[in-house]
Amino acid sequence: MEADSVLMESESEPGEGVSERGQGDSVSVQSESGVSSILTTNIPQSCFHFDIMQLISWFIETHPNQHEIKPSEYQSQVELATNERYDTLVKLSKRKQMPLDGYTESSTFSVQPSLLVFQNIVPGQTYKANVKITNVKLTTQTLAVSKFPEPQSEFKISYTTKLTSMKLAPGMTITLKLEFCPEENIDRRTHIELTSRVGLFHVPILVLGPRPLINMPDLVELPRTFPKMESERVVHVKNIGTVEIGFTLSVKRPFSVSPIKSRLHPEQEINVSIHCMSHAVGHFESKLRVQFDTGEFIFSDVKCE
Incomplete structure (x- = not known):
């Protein structure tokens, strides 16, 4: 059932467990499981380069240490358009844990897809992606977006409800609609942070810049x-x-x-x-x-x- 059926409360500040912080801090956060983790946000985006081999191993459903990636496999993954990558992420995240350290997943909510990847992007062009969040528990749960992806000049989020804090009855779904208009084609990472009564969780967002590509045979x-x-x-x-x-x-x-x-x-x-x-x-x-x-x-x- 979509968000029109969501039980909503009045607009409020983000939920418990969220601390204010400045740009570039390392913050200890409490996950739904009660385990603290460290999210480091002080990596200069101009210096960031994501290990795409780990990601490709996840995409092709194999362990990076158990599979030597062939040129054709690498090429097919690197050349995917963002909309094609989104389709694969929706299928993968239904059955596989995302391959990123430092991010917390939820046992209270089903998140589809659990990871967003933008690749082969063109600066100035707008890309759209939806994230569906469903309450999988048998009791009503509160949910709030406590941190938006950065920079906010490039990322925008809209909802299937006008309120930023809401209650979801069992089986209810809310859709986060993300728009991304990149200013440059470089690697970067950010995330959406969501808070419930039992803790917080994340939807990581990766932007992949150009990758090396040669026509080596398998x-x-x-x-x-x-x-x-x-x-x-x-x-x-x-x-x-x-x-x-x-x-x-x-x-x-x-x-x-x-x-x-x-x-x-x-x-x-x-x-x-x-x-x-x-x-x-x-x-x-x-x-x-x-x-x-x-x-x-x-x-x-x-x-x-």
Whole structure:
């Protein structure tokens, strides 16, 4: 049932457990479970760069230490539009815990989606997303938005009710309507903070700036060879992203790769040579690791007989 059926009380200050704080503070907050956590807000946004590999592992439903992300998987995740990402988040957050430390989830309310991500954004364009919050308990619960996402010049929230403090009967839902008009295309993080009688919880918001992107294949197969005879495969690698990138290539023996380090402007390309030299007959496999200077990494399979 949507918010038209919500039992509302008069407008008031945010609920208990919320403390006033200035920009750039680190604040101890009380979660619904009674466990205190630290939310650090003093990271300069111009210096912030989110670890997207952790996020991609969550998107493709695998543990980052148990899966080596292939170039095609990485590319498909990085190239999604914001509306496509929103659809995946709604599906994922119904069954998976969000992968962010320092944020508190709710056991009293169902939040869909539990995380908002804006990616491949264009400065000056407006993006919209809805967050539905449902009371999953058998008793009426109070709810208030105690902190709005920052900067408020770029983020705006509207409600399916005009009041900022309300009561939700069991099974009742309120929808937060978020509008985001970015001034620049950079990484940043913020959140919506909500307070109930039992504590507070958050809806994290991530904005992802441009990411490095190359057209590396998932599999490189070298021509068949003989012991002590070198096999080689040349791969044409192109920067298909929108920013200049630097990356380092590495692979284990009996394979080798050159050049090891490269830097490419958008649309620029190079030839990468992969070699295999073995002293014995057999089937050889390895992983070609691409490590971008900004921290992202992908793996291609390499094979030779």
